[in-house]
Amino acid sequence: MGIESSLVGPALRFRLLLDKFPNITNIYVIASIACTAGLMFGFDISSMSAFIGTDQYQEFFDHPSSDIQGFITASMSLGSFFGSIASTFISEPFGRRASLLTCAFFWMAGAAIQSSVQDRAQLIIGRLISGIGIGFGSSVAPVYGSELSPRKIRGLIGGIFQFSVTLGIMVMFYISYGCSKINGLGSFRVAWGIQIIPGLILFIGTFFVPESPRWLAKHGYWEDAEKIVADVQAHGNREDPDVLIEISEIKEQILVDEHVRDFTYADLFKKKYLPRTITAVSAQIWQQLTGMNVMMYYIVYVFKMAGYQGDQVLTSSSIQYVLNTVITIPALYLLDKVGRRPVLLAGAAAMFTFQFAVAGLLATYSDPIPVDQRTDSTVTITIPDEHKPAARAVIACCYLFVCSFAPSWGVTIWLYCSEIWGDSASRQRGAALATAGNWIFNFAIAMFTPPAFENIAWKTYCIYGSFCAAMFVHVFFFFPETKGKRLEEIGQMWDEKVPAWRSASWQPTVPILSDAELASKMKYEHKENESELMKSDENSVDEKNQQTV
Template sequence: MGYEKHLVGLSIKVKNFFDKFPEIYNVYVVVMISTTAGMMFGFDISSMSAFIGTTQYKNYFNSPGSAIQGFITSAMALGSFFGSLACTFVSEPLGRRASLFLCSFFWMVGAAIQSSSQNRAQLIIGRIISGLGVGFGSTVAPVYGSELAPRKIRGFIGGLFQYSVTLGILVMFYISYGLHFIDGVASFRIAWGLQIIVGLFLFFGVFILPESPRWLAEHDFWDEAEEIVAKIQAHGDKTDADVMIEISEIKEQILIDEAAKDVTYATLFNKKYCMRTITAIFAQIWQQLTGMNVMMYYIVYIFEMAGYTGNTNLVASSIQYVLNMVMTIPALFLLDRVGRRPVLLTGAVLMMIFQFAVAGILATYSKPVSSVDGDTTVRIRIPDSNKTAARAVIAMCYLFVCSFACTWGVGIWLYCSEIWGENAIRQRGAALSTAANWILNFAIAMYTPSSFENITWKTYCIYATFCGCMFFHVLFFFPETKGKRLEEIAQIWDEHIPAWKTSKWVPSIPIVSEEGLAKKLEVQHVENPSSSNDNDSETAAQV
């Protein structure tokens, strides 16, 4: 009990600290700041992929072999795995803003360590610490956006996280590309040091963000929760129909959550929540098993197989990053117009086709080699005399990236932030599913250099097969969430609606009696007066 009182007191202090600063309520500006966490992820991807093939990097770090390079690359994902799991212990008691604050802090510390790296060990440590920040951000930012956004544009708002990732990849790649012309260690030191800038943007931006209304409601700050919903959705009009329904559903869900307030990770696997937990975890796992991060982290190796080396390789790689960002934009609108399921199903089929095509072309036209520019990771290469086959590989890679960017790239981060429905498990569930993403990210980043070295083109057959498997998983087990409020999504699971019927399913709108809410607040105030803010009695009286 003493610990709980201390934690409640700390949460109020943290909230009051952030509340001292003026807040903004334009949902697009709010999400632009919070999704800077996604840009951090993108920065990390391209800051590594742009340098692993350069002479400066190889000479300074003693030409890392496939195994050690895999660990250097995947170190960020390892840190993100632990950051994702730890995020819930900050976000639930202290708020979403506190987690975003820690995200920026760890990112800046890690970037500083990377930019001053004297050896491989220091580089790995820096990437792990940066990964902690990315883990916090990738877990809380999508949840924060889904809790703030009006349901009609939640797909667009949720998709901005992935767009931020693609923007970060593109911006950092071109920065790194320009800096790679510097002859010396300054080329990668400056690039990695510049990553601190995006951390500073989020660090200061957190101070003007409003807290999540659902977090405020859970902690009995009802007046503020209603005020934020009204300002976000109706310019402060609390009598707006959508605002009133949203508040009513939040109240209903809070009452339901009280019956299961002692939520642990084990709770996610009980009879009530097990199916949504498995769905969310596999959604994140499947996103990694599409093979997209093979394309992102190791695009230099892929294009070396196609016969592109040196500066030509980097230019060709940059086109892929442009396509990744540009093709993310249509998905921001498709998710709210077409729905989540059709987008994910289409993406799975297209990615499977293009990956099998890459494997087929490399299997038919490539020749065994001992190394490319001294790099033994690449063991096959299309001869310079067969430019048509080389261009075909590049084209298939580009089409694959386009397919991912406008489907699974955006869709999964949004889907896993909204699929939980209920407040009580949303943050912890999002943390667990995001952790699954990062541990697969770590494994794939570790495995890919060795797979290129040992099974060459067959690597793509593995990921193409996974794309076929995910198509059937989505078809039979992923419910549609388009146009549904978060609290309505919980009804889909509770009523066991078949996934293929959910797009036409019409939920009932829960209306909470104000007396029920008043009774809840009164009981909580008596049981734990320290958890109430100064406005609790006024809120209960108004109710």
Template sequence: MAIIATISGFLFGFDISSVSSFVDQPQYKEFFHSPDSLTQGGITASMAGGSFLACLICGYVVDKFGRRPIIQASSLFWLIGCAIQCSSRNVAQLIVGRIVSGYGIGFASSTVPVYVSELAPKRIRGRLGGLFQFSLTVGSTSMFFIGYGCSFIDGPASFRTAWGIMMVPGVLLLLGTFVLSESPRWLAKHGRWEEAIDIISKVQAGGDVNHPDVVLEVEEMRESIEIENMNAKLTVLDLFKKDSIRRTLVGVFAQIWQQLTGNNVLMYYIVYMFKMAGFSGNTALVSSSIQYVLHCVMTLPAFYILDKWGRRKSLLIGSTGMGTCLLIMSILLGVYSTPLENISASATVRITVNNKHVSRTIIAIAYIFVAFYSPTWGPGIWLYCSEIFPTSQRGIASSFCAACNWIFNFALAMFVPSAFRNITWRTYIIFMTFCFTMTVHVFLLFPETKGRTLEEITMMWDSKVPAWQSSKWVPPVLNPSTIEEVVDTLKEDEKKDSVGVHQEYVETKE
């Protein structure tokens, strides 16, 4: 189920590299009349703009209609947007198509990490959560090579073919959603306990409803949802109340920091970065492809790192490493870069490095930067933000946090070409500063969530344990002996009389 849901990561990945292969290609420039840095920024950023708008409403619809229908809707938006893009006659139509596709990515990026975290056993939640980022990197790498191959086709068919191929993962995701189960926590929250217990028992214990892990998880869900039902009418403003504002700010800044690492911007405009380092033409594209492959391969350690090291340590190592890489790149470009001569007034890249040894060093550092990002801040943030909120807030809070990610994605994609044009290599200094700042923020305020159920994470927030001591926090023990006790408690609780959990269900299962 996690693999099917995380096909949606392909959509995000295809977006990242859907333009990067063509921004410097003559077929693309000729058809769209050589867009200047601001226009190109608008084309690239329009996808993120659509994703931001989708995230603003996703929190409400995902809690009302469920996780699975919204994943289905995301694939439909993606397919429609891709059709508009690959038939584009001008920049305006291309932007409209990317906005519509952005709605699909926005719904998916808000919903899928939540769906996987609500479905996954706590011992492997990090690994399953990492599937979304791995799917993203496979998608971005695949699309870059598709774009590179299509760049040898003459005329507009080059980019139209590549953008048409983007529909394939959308079709696969749409078909896959028909065999997905709904999130057990969403089902329980809406009184459908029989279905919820059935799914939990199959995921946790091969269908054994009296397995200790199943009993414990259902009991924790019962207590959690009982409390949450007292605050059923939830809005975004409730996320900023006294009892919620700490975790809301952590979730918001986690998503913002992920963008301010600079990784996505470097991937969007990777060809520009390599031109600054002194590479051009096919050499720049081939060198760029190595970075995409590295991005994909280095996501694989996340399946081990996030569950073994924990979320905090992974994020701290990642941001420190990225900041150091950006510092070295800034120094090398600042010392060895020279202005380009005889360039057009609309040119985005205005500097280059003529020393081959320095050029190769800069590219090597860029590869190391990706190696720090891919197993840490890439998958870690989507997983982390899907874990830290209680069931009542998870849908709306995850969407709100994802919206913050996308609005910064939009802003950076829009204005980084202008930054490259106006302040050249100094752009990297800005991202370096952000990386070192987020290291401090994570250490002080991001608690550890590794190896805990979603309900235990909620209890940890309520206990207000300092973030740097959170890995040693021990949750209170809940010890019901059988699923029958949990069911009896549900039936006796007046607030749960409408839930409809019946003893006959357990007897039938036995």
């Protein structure tokens, strides 16, 4: 409380500075700018996968062992872990836009360090610094989108973040693929330098997006909050039914959670919030344990196991990145039509199938590579030429795995973890903690996978397949449905301990007014409040006149 109080002055001056710039009011443009942080996340993933198998990279970094390569790749995730934890100390007192600016700054600084790399240590430091920026962006951007978007399209707006990630993976892969044809150090330095561009876009764009109305309301700026909701949802019409409903929802949350200013990370583990915390954190952790990042960071190794070499690997990888992006698009529609639970359950079942299919094919048809013939210490098995149909089947299963992940656990989790909390008090810190869980497991998996490929080869896929089976069970019994529910309804659902498998059909026991009834009620109260405000102003003038006399 004392720290936040001491920051009130600087926070106000910072907000007034940003408010001097004109605000964009189109929610899709706003979400696209904020989700440039997701584009950076995608850039990071494929900026390594396209180079780790090239001669230029291997020679310059002295052929890093599987352990060293794992740490180089994972250093970004380690930085992101610390960035996501630290994000609330910026976004709570200074606003969501401040965290987006911080994200852009660290990302650009890290990209500049990477592009001038001289050795392994500098590359790791650059990736750590860029990771801090990604940690800020991945924690704040989904929350910012859910707080600004109308609830009817909250799934679509929330899904833009993951779409940005997949788009970034694809774009950066093709940039890196082209740069890999450059002889010498320019092959990776140019590609890593290009990463500065999305950071610059986010930095400039943040000056032109509005602050989160829920953040403004929490800090007492009700007039500004109402104006932003009206501008974004109804072209400035404060009497619009959707605007009145949204304002009522914000007031409901703020007035009920009077302790909002005192909420800390420790509160997330109290009895009221512990089930939400476990669900959100485990959702982010399960996303990593699907094994998707194995297919993204280390796709070169996967395809080498299938017997592909050279340009064959990069061409096959590019098809996977295109599929990842394209398949994400229909998921933006599914989230608001089908719901969160069915999508997550179907995705877990499909990924379980394809992980074990890859493991079975490699176990049956691959042969060990003699030590003296290994061009990469990480890849110890390969499918020989006489079993090319099996090799193509492995690639097909990898593609189908990606097509299962992208529209389910890829796009859904970021939205789910931003809305599952149900109130303003816990949302930002809860989302930050859940995102930190994502990043620390991202780090662990990036470290684990190269040694796992080297030592247990195809059995690595059995581990990830087992995780997919476990997450199916967890979702069925413990993940409630949030589709179409107001944020305060989600909080009420938690309070009533509604079983997850009944949550889709659940209706609040304390009836919440219909949209039409609520809009009518709020319109009346809005007029009444304006009348009371005018009377208050008149009384204030009379008191000042009496004091003057």
